[in-house]
Amino acid sequence: MAFEDSTRDLELDDQIRAAQLEAGIKHPHSTYSRPKEPASEELNSRIRAAQRAAGARGLDPVRWPAPWARPGVGSAGPGVAQSMAPESFLGKWMDSYGNTVCVYSTDAFETRPMATLSKAPRPDIHLKIVPREDGWHCGDAKLDIMRSAPTQVCWVFPDGRVSTWTPWYEEGEGQEYSMPLCALQKYQFQVIPQMFVPIGVVCIS
Structure with missing residues (x-):
């Protein structure tokens, strides 16, 4: 009786596996895999051909409009706005209308x-500097x-007027000898190492 039950179980397993193979279903615990369909192979071939024809544009190095510009970080959005990093605006400037411009981060x-x-x-x-799709x-x-x-x-304003910002320098310093404050901005939060001496300890030099 036990032999007949075992035989029926084996036959049932064979029928299940045959049905799975015929339907092209890959069981998670079996070694059977679905054969590749000719249509899928043809589609993959067309995709690869299109990628080659496009010259793999997605792998081409990005050419930014200016050599000093780099991809944006932080809050910069997609598109052209990423052609200049938001940190590039930080610091103090003087515009062509005589305004002193101080740019800082609100976050x-x-x-x-x-x-x-x-x-x-x-x-x-007070004006926000925000990234949009067009810059x-x-x-x-x-x-x-x-x-x-x-x-x-x-x-550039919509009416064609132009405002040009140039780095603001400390009074009495020449541009050829001083660094603009916008370039020094990144150093303002750096910690300066200090030497601490415990109370009661005498240092002999």
């Missing part, structure tokens, strides 16, 4: 630049990446 964890334009006796103007925007103006460089940032 402690990612760079979200905000520009404050100061010119006496007018109250300060960086500061208020109503759009960044002209082709006319911008490490030493200037060029903004």
